[in-house]
Amino acid sequence: MPERVDIWTLEEDDPIIAWYRYGVKVMKERDPESVTSWVYQAAMHGSNEGAAHPAWDNCQHGSWYVLPWHRMYVYRMEEILRAAIVAGGGPEDWALPYWNYGLGGEYATVPPAFRSPEFEDEENALYTTERAAGINTGLELPPGAITAAAALARPIYIGAAEFGGGAVGPEKMAGEKGVLERRPHDSVHSNVGGWMSRLNTAALDPVFWIHHANIDRLWHVWREDGEHTDPAEAEWLEQEFPFFDAAGEEVMTKCEDVTDTEALGYEYGPEAPPPISPIETGTAVATIFPGGEGVTSPELIGATTEPITLVGEAVDVEIPIDAEAAGELASGQRVYLNVENIEGEDNPGTAYGIYVDVPPDANQEALDSHLVDSLSFFGIERSEEPFNDQHPHGMRSAIDISAIAHAMADREEWAGAALRVSLKPLMLQAPTAELESLIPDPAHPETPITIGRISVFYDA
Amino acid sequence: MTWRDRLLRLPRWMGLGDRPPAAVLAVAGLVLAAWAALAVDLVPMPMAMAGTGAPSASVGPLWLCSLDGGMSMGGAAGSGGPVPTALAGLPMWSLMAMAMMLPVALPATSHVAVNSLRRRRGRAVSQFLLGYLALWLAFGAAVLLGLALLPFDRAVVLVAAALGVATAWELSPAKQWALRRCHKPRPLPPNGWRASVGATRFGVFHGSACVAACWPLMLVMAVAPSARLAWCAGLAGFGLAEKLTLKPRRRARRLAVVLGAATALAALAVVLGV
Numbered sequence: 001m002p003e004r005v006d007i008w009t010l011e012e013d014d015p016i017i018a019w020y021r022y023g024v025k026v027m028k029e030r031d032p033e034s035v036t037s038w039v040y041q042a043a044m045h046g047s048n049e050g051a052a053h054p055a056w057d058n059c060q061h062g063s064w065y066v067l068p069w070h071r072m073y074v075y076r077m078e079e080i081l082r083a084a085i086v087a088g089g090g091p092e093d094w095a096l097p098y099w100n101y102g103l104g105g106e107y108a109t110v111p112p113a114f115r116s117p118e119f120e121d122e123e124n125a126l127y128t129t130e131r132a133a134g135i136n137t138g139l140e141l142p143p144g145a146i147t148a149a150a151a152l153a154r155p156i157y158i159g160a161a162e163f164g165g166g167a168v169g170p171e172k173m174a175g176e177k178g179v180l181e182r183r184p185h186d187s188v189h190s191n192v193g194g195w196m197s198r199l200n201t202a203a204l205d206p207v208f209w210i211h212h213a214n215i216d217r218l219w220h221v222w223r224e225d226g227e228h229t230d231p232a233e234a235e236w237l238e239q240e241f242p243f244f245d246a247a248g249e250e251v252m253t254k255c256e257d258v259t260d261t262e263a264l265g266y267e268y269g270p271e272a273p274p275p276i277s278p279i280e281t282g283t284a285v286a287t288i289f290p291g292g293e294g295v296t297s298p299e300l301i302g303a304t305t306e307p308i309t310l311v312g313e314a315v316d317v318e319i320p321i322d323a324e325a326a327g328e329l330a331s332g333q334r335v336y337l338n339v340e341n342i343e344g345e346d347n348p349g350t351a352y353g354i355y356v357d358v359p360p361d362a363n364q365e366a367l368d369s370h371l372v373d374s375l376s377f378f379g380i381e382r383s384e385e386p387f388n389d390q391h392p393h394g395m396r397s398a399i400d401i402s403a404i405a406h407a408m409a410d411r412e413e414w415a416g417a418a419l420r421v422s423l424k425p426l427m428l429q430a431p432t433a434e435l436e437s438l439i440p441d442p443a444h445p446e447t448p449i450t451i452g453r454i455s456v457f458y459d460a
Numbered sequence: 461m462t463w464r465d466r467l468l469r470l471p472r473w474m475g476l477g478d479r480p481p482a483a484v485l486a487v488a489g490l491v492l493a494a495w496a497a498l499a500v501d502l503v504p505m506p507m508a509m510a511g512t513g514a515p516s517a518s519v520g521p522l523w524l525c526s527l528d529g530g531m532s533m534g535g536a537a538g539s540g541g542p543v544p545t546a547l548a549g550l551p552m553w554s555l556m557a558m559a560m561m562l563p564v565a566l567p568a569t570s571h572v573a574v575n576s577l578r579r580r581r582g583r584a585v586s587q588f589l590l591g592y593l594a595l596w597l598a599f600g601a602a603v604l605l606g607l608a609l610l611p612f613d614r615a616v617v618l619v620a621a622a623l624g625v626a627t628a629w630e631l632s633p634a635k636q637w638a639l640r641r642c643h644k645p646r647p648l649p650p651n652g653w654r655a656s657v658g659a660t661r662f663g664v665f666h667g668s669a670c671v672a673a674c675w676p677l678m679l680v681m682a683v684a685p686s687a688r689l690a691w692c693a694g695l696a697g698f699g700l701a702e703k704l705t706l707k708p709r710r711r712a713r714r715l716a717v718v719l720g721a722a723t724a725l726a727a728l729a730v731v732l733g734v
Binding site for chain 2: 169172173174235297299300301303304305320322325341384386389391392394452453
């Protein structure tokens with residue numbers, strides 16, 4: 001059975017990578033009108049030309065369909081690549097490697113095979129300049145942007161603060177991206193920058209596919225650990241989406257058909273050994289309550305009074321926790337932080353860390369343990385103008401901060417006190433001193449982002 | 461999705477959710493009260509008598525929705541001139557707006573309720589609704605005044621024209637843009653004067669999106685002559701059908717077919733001298 005392996009277990013010249021390069025090159029040379037061409041397949045995600053073909057501009061985001069849709073997308077792309085690879089003399093069990101940036105450090109760089117303009121004196125099909133400045137020199141994605149720990153700890157699938165995202169409905173006033181979609185999926189897209197940071201061009205960068213192989217793997221890991229289950233709702237199971245197989249024939253696939261990777265005919269290889277300094281963030285946010293039914297009767301207990309504008313600098317806010325509404329924090333009460341009405345014309349490429357209740361004079365470790373989520377803006381340029389025939393989904397994040405809230409209540413700093421929230425840009429990191437000057441400036445005054453409100457809720 | 465599935469989902473799709481706050485249930489109650497008032501013809505029909513004393517088939521600035529099929533009278537011949545005559549129709553217009561245009565605003569109302577502090581919930585929802593209905597009232601005043609100033613009076617011509625406009629609008633990109641704005645929330649500060657301003661502002665914003673999307677439907681209401689509760693119900697159902705779908709463009713195309721057929725019938729009536 002084809003095995004998707006951790007790219008960091010491979011040398012730069014490994015045949016798996018070489019065949020990927022070959023497959024990409026073949027697809028790029030095909031006529032853009034052909035369904036198995038690079039451009040056509042990328043346009044299925046999103047296209048500047050809109051839905052010039054019915055299967056284009058189809059990408060599902062901001063809902064519980066994001067994971068199955070992307071699983072189908074990667075699966076069909078892998079089939080198309082494999083067919084080209086086999087036709088070129090390559091192995092029949094070739095599979096995409098996955099980009100395991102979660103291990104941090106050097107593993108949070110774009111793999112070297114993708115970073116050089118040429119490979120063995122030929123143009124490198126895996127390379128593009130359309131990425132954030134400096135990233136092709138080996139800058140590392142920030143630890144706060146790459147971790148999947150918070151997502152993997154979510155007890156259930158359905159919900160805006162849960163693993164896989166919320167259900168869709170015509171009554172919804174905003175999209176419901178789940179934790180995995182926000183981090184590391186969105187944050188990696190935003191931090192890699194360039195094509196990857198926009199819906200209409202993201203799938204043009206060959207790094208997209210190894211990124212999504214990793215996201216797909218994380219869904220598999222979450223589901224296979226024995227404690228978690230996918231949605232059982234008919235609405236999710238029976239939803240189908242159109243893709244093309246290796247022969248260019250249109251295939252409709254239902255979500256229920258893609259819940260098991262082995263049934264689809266592939267599996268995931270083990271992770272590379274972690275580098276010397278593994279990164280841990282958000283340890284203060286560990287889920288402390290068993291899984292519930294998802295958000296059902298939310299109760300507002302505090303919110304900001306004015307919108308916030310982000311232009312690349314850190315912003316600190318204090319959210320007064322209304323004494324009357326919050327009352328005594330009952331044991332077992334879940335508490336959520338919502339970042340609402342996130343609006344902007346374009347993705348600035350800067351992702352922010354959301355830090356909650358950071359102690360004064362916190363060192364880096366304390367700071368990192370209060371990082372509850374990353375705030376990035378992948379898809380913001382299309383959030384009011386939906387793909388295909390869908391409702392728009394405004395951007396909004398819902399984050400489980402129960403552990404922090406209960407810690408504050410234990411210190412008697414809850415009802416009537418203020419919750420300190422800081423938004424700080426997450427910077428690319430330089431592995432060596434020479435590369436530090438290449439770290440891009442996070443400032444984005446020309447593409448400001450406004451956050452209408454940050455609120456705190458109780459929920460059952 | 462089967463019709464049974466759709467029916468089971470209706471409360472959620474209407475914004476009533478699993479455990480609707482009391483404020484939202486109150487608004488649903490208000491909607492039912494408005495329908496009841498329409499059904500029993502609670503709002504009196506202002507009559508401006510023409511010289512003959514016999515009801516004329518002319519359409520005036522007042523559209524009346526009543527079970528006994530009363531005809532509107534009015535026009536520039538009404539006593540006091542077009543403005544008072546038009547304004548006299550506003551109470552009925554407001555009732556119609558509440559009955560027909562509040563149901564589609566239930567999701568946004570629910571959003572306001574959930575996103576307000578419990579002790580402010582009733583206030584926030586009321587402020588939101590006032591802002592929302594104010595837009596419909598303003599539109600209503602403009603429509604009624606416009607009708608009062610119209611020089612001709614064949615009801616069926618106006619109906620055909622309004623249905624034609626509705627069909628064209630249904631297919632336009634502008635309509636889809638407006639429908640998308642109906643899904644856009646505005647921030648709601650938690651307390652103080654800012655909370656009141658925020659809720660009202662969201663009401664006005666949502667109302668403007670709603671008017672932009674549905675103005676032709678209400679225009680048809682305004683000119684429909686031999687009014688029945690059926691007209692109200694039909695067009696209100698239309699508005700809901702536009703909203704309660706996961707594929708808005710496909711739904712709009714299908715509804716346009718219905719509107720087009722209605723336009724054709726009305727045009728036929730014009731030609732036949734009805």
